[in-house]
Amino acid sequence: xxxxxxxxxxxxxxxxxxxxxxxxxxxxxxxxxxxxxxxxxxxxxxxxxxxxxxxxxxxxxxxxxxxxxxxxxxxxxxxxxxxxxxxxxxxxxxxxxxxxxxxxxxxxxxxxxxxxxxxxxxxxxxxxxxxxxxxxxxxxxxxxxxxxxxxxxxxxxxxxxxxxxxxxxxxxxxxxxxxxxxxxxxxxxxxxxxxxxxxxxxxxxxxxxxxxxxxxxxxxxxxxxxxxxxxxxxxxxxxxxxxxxxxxxxxxxxxxxxxxxxxxxxxxxxxxxxxxxxxxxxxxxxxxxxxxxxxxxxxxxxxxxxxxxxxxxxxxxxxx
Amino acid sequence: xxxxxxxxxxxxxxxxxxxxxxxxxxxxxxxxxxxxxxxxxxxxxxxxxxxxxxxxxxxxxxxxxxxxxxxxxxxxxxxxxxxxxxxxxxxxxxxxxxxxxxxxxxxxxxxxxxxxxxxxxxxxxxxxxxxxxxxxxxxxxxxxxxxxxxxxxxxxxxxxxxxxxxxxxxxxxxxxxxxxxxxxxxxxxxxxxxxxxxxxxxxxxxxxxxxxxxxxxxxxxxxxxxxxxxxxxxxxxxxxxxxxxxxxxxxxxxxxxxxxxxxxxxxxxxxxxx
Numbered sequence: 001x002x003x004x005x006x007x008x009x010x011x012x013x014x015x016x017x018x019x020x021x022x023x024x025x026x027x028x029x030x031x032x033x034x035x036x037x038x039x040x041x042x043x044x045x046x047x048x049x050x051x052x053x054x055x056x057x058x059x060x061x062x063x064x065x066x067x068x069x070x071x072x073x074x075x076x077x078x079x080x081x082x083x084x085x086x087x088x089x090x091x092x093x094x095x096x097x098x099x100x101x102x103x104x105x106x107x108x109x110x111x112x113x114x115x116x117x118x119x120x121x122x123x124x125x126x127x128x129x130x131x132x133x134x135x136x137x138x139x140x141x142x143x144x145x146x147x148x149x150x151x152x153x154x155x156x157x158x159x160x161x162x163x164x165x166x167x168x169x170x171x172x173x174x175x176x177x178x179x180x181x182x183x184x185x186x187x188x189x190x191x192x193x194x195x196x197x198x199x200x201x202x203x204x205x206x207x208x209x210x211x212x213x214x215x216x217x218x219x220x221x222x223x224x225x226x227x228x229x230x231x232x233x234x235x236x237x238x239x240x241x242x243x244x245x246x247x248x249x250x251x252x253x254x255x256x257x258x259x260x261x262x263x264x265x266x267x268x269x270x271x272x273x274x275x276x277x278x279x280x281x282x283x284x285x286x287x288x289x290x291x292x293x294x295x296x297x298x299x300x301x302x303x304x305x306x307x308x309x310x311x312x313x314x315x316x317x318x319x320x
Numbered sequence: 321x322x323x324x325x326x327x328x329x330x331x332x333x334x335x336x337x338x339x340x341x342x343x344x345x346x347x348x349x350x351x352x353x354x355x356x357x358x359x360x361x362x363x364x365x366x367x368x369x370x371x372x373x374x375x376x377x378x379x380x381x382x383x384x385x386x387x388x389x390x391x392x393x394x395x396x397x398x399x400x401x402x403x404x405x406x407x408x409x410x411x412x413x414x415x416x417x418x419x420x421x422x423x424x425x426x427x428x429x430x431x432x433x434x435x436x437x438x439x440x441x442x443x444x445x446x447x448x449x450x451x452x453x454x455x456x457x458x459x460x461x462x463x464x465x466x467x468x469x470x471x472x473x474x475x476x477x478x479x480x481x482x483x484x485x486x487x488x489x490x491x492x493x494x495x496x497x498x499x500x501x502x503x504x505x506x507x508x509x510x511x512x513x514x515x516x517x518x519x520x521x522x523x524x525x526x527x528x529x530x531x532x533x534x535x536x537x538x539x540x541x542x543x544x545x546x547x548x549x550x551x552x553x554x555x556x557x558x559x560x561x562x563x564x565x566x567x568x569x570x571x572x573x574x575x576x577x578x579x580x581x582x583x584x585x586x587x588x589x590x591x592x593x594x
Contacts, residue, residue, distance in 0.1 A: 035420035035423075038414035039415075049463070049464040049466075050433045122333065131580075136337045142583070147526075147565045168362075195339070200587060255437075281442060285443070285446060305435065
């Protein structure tokens, strides 16, 4: 495997390194159509399942699009208006799902930024077994949401579940309704997600920690900085770009939560833990209103885009 | 590091390891229990007796053809992975090494879709798959997800890091661009191709939301989407459900153990440097 730093040499926003400029003159000798032939297979996939859905989604959102009916009249922005007017049939369900996704995101993101950082700091120094522990903490992430969902539905079962039994064994209440009542359902969903995905973020932090020049720590030590000072003045600033990445991707992942609530709480107690993504697919594919579902999708995507942009702005500002 | 600190570190590491592994161990052990044993209160860790009941049930239940789901998943993930490798490596080669009109714009467009949450495209993608007549077929879990902007981006970055002199030498020896691609660039890119292969396989194998909605017939489901049916049929018969979960976990856990370095480096690299 090549050194990580060489792979990182060229970024999307940076001009390609000098090494790539030379061969062009040589390789350009190929027939003019050849580059397009290389691109064609991917381009077909990209146009049909990457670009077309974006445009088609925007078009759908302006129509009353019942999948089962032949007539799909243009309705302008009505689908969007419905989502904001409290007298529409969909208003309550939609905002309840927005609320559910918001609660999940607000509670899971800070934990998924901080807990993996702790894991990474713990694993960062060289010691025997480091690779083993790194793999162990990462392992749950390799399993799909279907597996972890079924597993935790069982572990969190109020009567049969291991969680209540362990709590009972240490003298704590052993009858908590982990999956059927709020706020417990939220604790469960957030807890399971932290267990499932912390290893993933920890690996990204580890890569970032290894990029901080050791000389900075040496210099800090010479200046008499203690462990906390070194963390605050060397580690945290050095990790800022990594944290931005972790924060942004974690917000996006959390906002897209579906499988956990679908399988573990099943939306329970009523609709409280039914999330936006679940609402969108239900609206489009179960209730057959693809137009309204497309409008929801677009609002959702725009909201996530705004959040990502704000993140970038905020972190860039802090850097100046 | 002092002995005390070292001991404390290992104590924390081992405790955390238990937290991460105990649920998985519980899953495996429960799959080896009898139905009654799994519902015992308080439940024990070790099966008493060890039983093949759960596996027997999932392998013989005609209503829930778990083996068939396993084969479907295996086929889908393998074909998906091949499709991603072929299409992404060819496109990445063109974008990294060839000059043509629209290269910059094309690349920007592809990278731009990286920022669109795939879940927000699910309704239009469903309708597109429907109009192609792909719903409830293997194709629908193999092809649409293979439009991987990530794959193209990831391989392009790797290709850019390969010194161009090797390709120039091949060109001077009379190789055309297809030969340069197949005989020089791809062999040099094995680590990157392996990483992308493993990540693609894992993603497709574990995919849940899409197959749950685009596959309908019990015979056509993938393992993750079928597990939901299994849970419906064996509501509290946990050895059966856990046996299904184990079956869905074993291939990816084996793949992870074999390709651990690739997976972990792939994640850290694609996250930060790509």
